[in-house]
Structures are given as C-alpha cells and as structure tokens.
Amino acid sequence: MAAPRTRTRIQAKNSEAILEAALDVFSQYGFRGATLDQIAEVAGLSKPNLLYYFPSKEAIHVTLLSGLMDTWLDPLRALHHDGEPVEEILDYVRRKLEMSRLYPRESRLFANEILQGAPRILDQIEGELKALVDDKAALIRAWIAEGRLAPVDPYHLMFSIWATTQHYADFDIQVHRVLGQEGDAPFAEAERFLTQMYRAALTPAR
C-alpha cells in the first residue's frame, strides 16, 4: 500500500519525515537489515506512529522504491538524437554523476535492492528499464553506423557509465578514505577523469 493520502499539513510533514528517515536507514542496511525502531528514532516519532502512517515496514520500502526507478532513469531519457553524439553521452555521464552527488542515498537504496536480488523491482528492471536501455542502445548503434561515434557495445557502455558514476555514491566511504578527501571534493576530479576517459573511448578515429 502507498502512504495515506496526505490531507493535512501534519500528515504531509510526518509522512515526509518518515520517508526521509527510512531512506537513511534502508539505504544503509537494506530492507532486512533496517529496523522500524531505527527509522522511528531518526524520524523523531514513536514506532506505533510510524505504523499509523504506513501499514507496514514493507509499505514504507515499496513507497520509496516505486518512486525511485522513474527518477533514476531521467538522465538516460534525456539522451537525445539531435546533439553531437560524443557530447550527448558526456552530458549523460555528467548528469548521472550529479545524481550520485545529490542523491547518494537513493543510489545506495537501489544498490542494496539489486544486491539482495532485486525482489521488489525485478519487474521494473525487465520492463521500463530494459525498454529504455534497448531504445537508447539503438540510438547509439545508429550513431556508430553514421561514423559519428567509435564502435562500442552500447549496453556495456551504459553499464560502465552506471558503474563508474554510481560508484561515487555507493562506495563513497572507500573513495573518501583512499583519497583522504571529504565532502564533494572527489566529484570534481571524477568529472574531469570520466569526461576525459569517455571522450577518448567514444571519439571516432578520423
């Protein structure tokens, strides 16, 4: 079930606080590792009050996930056929990296769900995600056929873009400790590196 229809201001505020707190906890521990106690504490509400707004732990998790996939695919949807191919893909890389910077918890929520076997989003992966990826893969192949892009496997190109950009959210602790940097510092360097790498890999030989 979804959240109760938020009629009053209090309802809207509390539902929001619960989802915020749940995002904190689920994204770090996954569904099974998260507890309502912890979510309640982060949200500043009592545990029974949580269950006044959502019928169950699972309902909270589903609410978070169901909105996620759509947002998550937005950067790929924005990959258009009218621009210069290499720059179009570099823009996509930058948008995806920006998602990791602004929404690291969402990235980790997604990563946790996939790691645990994607029980609640398998349909969306085989459905809208695959459909969109197939569509954009065709676009990339068309660009390659026109000689405007180096001949690369479009699917594995997308996997590599997801992996490299989401890495800065999902593995941020490791990134920060290895670099000895804090906050958003790694992202600026990452953008330079990834731009350079993908430009080299995608620019067609003259």
Place this chain on the structure above:
Amino acid sequence: MAAPRTRTRIQAKNSEAILEAALDVFSQYGFRGATLDQIAEVAGLSKPNLLYYFPSKEAIHVTLLSGLMDTWLDPLRALHHDGEPVEEILDYVRRKLEMSRLYPRESRLFANEILQGAPRILDQIEGELKALVDDKAALIRAWIAEGRLAPVDPYHLMFSIWATTQHYADFDIQVHRVLGQEGDAPFAEAERFLTQMYRAALTPAR
C-alpha cells in the same frame, strides 16, 4: 575470534560448510540482514552446531571478511612496472573482471560491507588498501611522466576499474535481465568492451 583450529576432518569439513553458507547469505543480505537460521539451513547443520564452531554471528562474518581484503588486492599487487604500461593496466582489468566472474559472492560481501559504512574493514581500507593504491598510483604517474601512458588521474582510473569490473558481480541480476543473457555470457562481451575502452583512454597521443 577465528574459527576453531581445524584438527579433524569433520571439523574442517563443517567449518568450511558454514563459511560457504555464510558467504551465500551475508553477501546477499549484509551482516544485519543475514540470520543464523538461514546460514544453518544452507549449511545443512543445526543452529547450535553453528555456534559450536564459531562463537557468534559476528565471528563468522569477521572470519569471512578478514581473509577477503588480501585476496581482493592480489590483482592490483600484480601490476608491475616492468611491462608495457597500457597492457599492464589492461591485464589488471582482465584479472579484476575474472575475480568478478569467479568470486561474485565475495564481491557482493565487500559491496555490502562498504554500503553499510564499512564498520569492520575501515581500518584495512585506510591501511593496506590505501597504501597499495598510493603505491600503484605513483607507478602510474611515473609511466605518465615517461610519456608511456595518457595523462589520467591514477586514483580515479583505479576507481573506474573497480566499479566497472565489480559491477558484473554486484549488479549481475540487472546485467542479465537487461541483456537477456544467462550465466557467464556477459563476461566475454564485457572483456572486449573494457579492453577497448581502457586502451583508447590510456594509449598516449603519438
């Protein structure tokens, strides 16, 4: 604490079965999401018998993790200064990809631990992992200074190699569903793609 010293054949066999089963469960659900009941069932032993071999759930987890980091860094240790730089790094990519193919559970165990804040391996990340990465980053910079490698940030190069190769283990469900392939099929394509991408990005301009 570590596993009891395995004197008899039965002890060795059961300890091994427990660690095998625990790897299955911890790698999918993370420490908090895993249960002893599940591990016991997979191992084909009773729950109390598990705790005859290991003093606690945490002890099993620590045993798995403590051996992991060392193995995990082996491919990077093998990056030597005596070969041709581009091919040396491509070999590293292939070794890392092979780790994902052969040891996906270990990769996911590691990913889960990092996602959950790396509570049990933060020391190793700041210690041996960072030390090794710093060392190899210096090697890469030396190659660049000699003009034998395109000028790339060595740290983000390594992050990207970790991300792209481990992706095929950690997100394997998504990879398989998007490609509509099963088993090891994606790995052969991935090797071609990654080899091509890193060769393009790393080969110095003539």
Place this chain on the structure above:
DNA sequence: GTCTATATTAAGATAGAC
C-alpha cells in the same frame, strides 16, 4: 494523531542430554 503497553514472532545464544 499520538502515546504507553503489550501481543507475537523471530533471532542470537546457551543448557544439557546423548
């Protein structure tokens, strides 16, 4: 709407027979 109290189940760990 929110809380205290509590029912119920699951999980980590132990006791003690065999």
Place this chain on the structure above:
DNA sequence: GTCTATCTTAATATAGAC
C-alpha cells in the same frame, strides 16, 4: 560433536487510552 529444548532480547505489529 550434535541435537532438542529453552532462555533472552529484539523486532514487527496491534490494542486501547488520551
């Protein structure tokens, strides 16, 4: 060494007062 039975705590969820 292995099991059944059980203790104890924690977790999801509900009842019912306010």
